[in-house]
Amino acid sequence: MILKATEMKKKSIVKKIAVSFLFIVFVVSSGNVAAQQSVWSLEDCINYAIENNIQIKQSELDIEANEADLLQSKLTLLPSLNGNTNFSWSWGRTLDQTTYVYFNQETNQGNMNLDASLTLFNGLQNLNSIKRDQIDFMASQYAADKMRDDISLMLTRAYLQILFNKELLAVAQEQVDITQEQIDRTEKMVEAGTLARGSLLEIQAQGSREELSVINYENLLDLAYLDLLQILDLDFDDDMEIEIPELTMEITNQLMQVKQVYETALTTQPVVKRAELQVESSHKSVAIAQGGRSPVFGVGGGWRTNYSNQFRNFDPESGSFTDVISFGDQFKDNQSQYLGFNLSIPIFNGYQVSTMINKAKINAANSEYNFELTKNTLRKEIEQAYNEAKAAYKSYVATESSLNSFEESFRYTEQKFNVGLSNSVDYNIAKSQLTSAESELLRAKYDYIFKTRILDFYMGKRPGYLIFTWASR
Structure with missing residues (x-):
């Protein structure tokens, strides 16, 4: 009886340990799954960056600091009251x-x-300080918007690069599969004596080169993922995947004219509004300095x-x-x-007030130059994006036309090779030309996509709009 009770007690302890172990494994596994997000859309990436990016957080802190300065400048209108005892x-x-x-x-x-x-x-110094700090507060908000836009555009470019590399990898893998089928067919023809063994060796060599291309494209895809993760400030994760949208876009040469895009951008872009506000702020600083001459x-x-x-x-x-x-x-x-x-x-103070006024005027002139420089830079960026979009469109049209020719050429060469009327050299050349055309078409397509999204961005559509709205066009 004692032995039986001891055995039952041991079984009970083992059972409790097993249940506890399974519970711990379940909790840890659930925590790991909850901590990971396997599939990311571009919208997920942008939202995550806006909430967690350090540079964006710093720009938001700048807003808070300028808001505190604005509050302090308003409080200077109140009387001061101080007590003292000894x-x-x-x-x-x-x-x-x-x-x-x-x-x-x-x-x-x-x-x-x-x-x-x-x-x-005091020469309206307090009132002008309030107006200047209000302007600086608004400028800091536009600076934060600019930071969010920059991060969003970087993410969009990285996201498109992943899509591009995925399609390149798919094309390369497809070519490997086609070549493998051709190797199997060629082996049978060599065994039947209808083709020389040299043709098989050349096809096999082509297959090896294409397998190497697959490895290279896999490496490029990993680097593209790494670029996206680094923009998100996340550790490298082999399991990360992005959402693949359906790109049913229409590639057209009907683009907004540069002048129209530029005029719209002047009224919508945060970088322009911030530079304009900095000009206003600098003029308020001049008025504050001039107030130093007042009683x-x-x-x-x-x-x-x-x-x-x-x-x-x-x-x-x-x-x-x-x-x-x-x-x-x-x-x-x-x-x-x-x-x-x-x-x-004030009667004479070593020309301190005059010096402060001159320096404030110099800063005002410099801010006006910065404003003009900002507008010139914006115009150049729009012109470059416009011309690159047109070039990408022309490249896409030309490559699409040549791709059709290369597809027909490869199909004809493949048929001749299968019946022994063409050698492996001609087959490999036709296949390489087709692969190159497919790659160039993909490159032109994604280049066109990004450049047209840049133009849309300058038209006032925030980067959140860039979440593949062309899929419904």
């Missing part, structure tokens, strides 16, 4: 405040005061009281001073208030 002990020869006779004694005394001041006029007029007031152990009560009957007046009585009796106006007129 208490001290001293020993030695001291003038008695009641008898006006010097004694060697310990003295305790304290003071308390509240002071308030308000600037009524400053203000009002001030305050309250004070004090205490000292030298203040004693006077006894009229004895004609002498007795005990020290209490702190509460001195606090009440020694109170005083004041109110006054102050006027400060």
Whole structure:
């Protein structure tokens, strides 16, 4: 009975351990699955970057800092109020405040005061500071928008590069399969004596070269994924996959004219709006510096009281001073208030104000040049994107036409090779030309896609729009 009970107890313990182990494995596996996202769309990538990208977070912190500056500049319009108190002990020869006779004694005394001041006029410097900080706050928001757009465009390019490399890999793998079929067919023809063994060797060599091409395209695809992950600030993950959209786009030569795109971009692009606001901010800085030449007029007031152990009560009957007046009585009796106006007129300060005005004007002129430079850069980028889109369209049309010819040529050469009327050299050449044409067509297609999306972006469509809207065109 004892042995039986012991065995049952052991089985119970083993069962509990097994259940606990399975539970732990389930929890860990569930955590790993939840922590990973296997398939990413372009929208997922952009949303993740906007929420987690460090540069975007830094730009958002800049917004908060400028907002704090704006609040502070508004609060400068309020009066200032400050309190001060002190208490001290001293020993030695001291003038008695009641008898006006010097004694060697310990003295305790304290003071308390509240002071308030308000600037009524200082050459509109405070008001211009508020306007400048409002402009800087808006400029920081446009800077953050620019950062989001830049990251989104980088992700779009990386995403398209992955799609491009996937299609190249698919083409290369298809060529390997075709060549393998041809190798099998050629082996049978060599065994039947209808083809020389040299033809088989050449076809096999072509197959090896194409397998190497598959490996190279796989490497390029891994690098494209790595580029996307690095933009997302994620560790490299072999299991990451992107969503493959249906690219049913229409490739056309009907593009928006450069002038129309540029005029629209001037009113929609954050980089232009930020540069324009920086010009306005610099002119407000000039007005602030010029306010330094103005007189400053203000009002001030305050309250004070004090205490000292030298203040004693006077006894009229004895004609002498007795005990020290209490702190509460001195606090009440020694109170005083004041109110006054102050006027400060700058006359000569080593040309500091003039220097500040000149520097502010220089900065304003520099910001205007930066604004013009920003517009020129924008125009050049639009012109380049427009011409590259046109070039990609022409390349696509030409390559598509030549691809049809290469497909017919390869089909004809393959038929001749299968019946022994063509050698393996001609077959390999025709096949290589077809593969090259297919690759060039893919390159032109994706180049056209990205460049037209860039033009759409300059037309005011945010990068979120670039999430393959052409699939429904």
